[in-house]
Amino acid sequence: MLGEDEDTAMVMADDEVRSAIVMGVSKIFCLFEMDLSSLLLDPDLESEAAHKRISLRVADLEWMCNVLIKMDLMKNFVSNWTAISKRILAVIEDKKLDQVMWGLKAKMIEVTGKVLEAVGYGNVIVPALCRVQLLKTWLPYVRKMKPILDSKATEEIGFPYKMDEDMCQNIEGSMVSLVLTLPSNDQADILADWIKGEEVQYPDLSEAFEVWCYRTKSAKRRLMEGSDSHSDGSR
Incomplete structure (x- = not known):
């Protein structure tokens, strides 16, 4: 629905779609933060499963970021990212992730x-x-x-x-x-x-x-x- 086609402008102007997107942003950030925090509990951080799980969440964030730019809703992404930035760094700078x-x-x-x-x-x-x-x-x-x-x-x-x-x-x-x-x-x-x-x-x-x-x-x-x-x- 949000591809580069003739219906894109109509979709972007739809209030229900925009509201659903905003809710989706909050959900994606919540899931990302949960999976990120769970990395510190994973006994094998170099496992394929650990990499795949967090990679999917990051891919969701990247996709959502690109969508929000098109819809003039990037402010929502910025606010969420700022709110969890310190918690992100608390995980990725943890000693357990030092060399992985x-x-x-x-x-x-x-x-x-x-x-x-x-x-x-x-x-x-x-x-x-x-x-x-x-x-x-x-x-x-x-x-x-x-x-x-x-x-x-x-x-x-x-x-x-x-x-x-x-x-x-x-x-x-x-x-x-x-x-x-x-x-x-x-x-x-x-x-x-x-x-x-x-x-x-x-x-x-x-x-x-x-x-x-x-x-x-x-x-x-x-x-x-x-x-x-x-x-x-x-x-």
């Missing part, structure tokens, strides 16, 4: 990239608190995982989970744009953490840092000028 589930870890970055792109470029409008949470949650993880995945791709012939250049550029550009939409104090916090990081090379937020510096200097200059004008006028 590379495909899952790479997919989580890929899905996050779509969320960051939607928010960073203004296709989805969410509160500043949500934008800050997205960045503070995923920026450290992406920064940590890229060199790890790059290293494994170098060491292991045929390792399939290296982040490709297009995805890297999209995530970096989205993060730069997203930082610049935040209140100045939040920008300062995120950029300060980024500068302190060992892997400052990626993502490169120097453009956002330069803009923040310029805006901060301009704001201070205007404040000083306003203060001087007020002092002159009171004499």
Whole structure:
């Protein structure tokens, strides 16, 4: 029903369909979170069954993400993803998954990239608190995982989970744009953490840092000028 055909626009405009899609999103996220959490209880994380179960849930998320973009319902996906992001990382950064589930870890970055792109470029409008949470949650993880995945791709012939250049550029550009939409104090916090990081090379937020510096200097200059004008006028 949601394919590229002549009936697509009619389906997208149907309130019942849109309502069903929103309910479906909540259900898919719930099932994904349940299966993700159950990984930590699986005695054999490298088994085909474990990989297949979680891979199907991730495939559902990816499909739903593409559908919601077409229906202008991506905000629903963004809200759900932001709400469970810390719980996702709590599982995939657990010691039990330290040297397994590379495909899952790479997919989580890929899905996050779509969320960051939607928010960073203004296709989805969410509160500043949500934008800050997205960045503070995923920026450290992406920064940590890229060199790890790059290293494994170098060491292991045929390792399939290296982040490709297009995805890297999209995530970096989205993060730069997203930082610049935040209140100045939040920008300062995120950029300060980024500068302190060992892997400052990626993502490169120097453009956002330069803009923040310029805006901060301009704001201070205007404040000083306003203060001087007020002092002159009171004499």
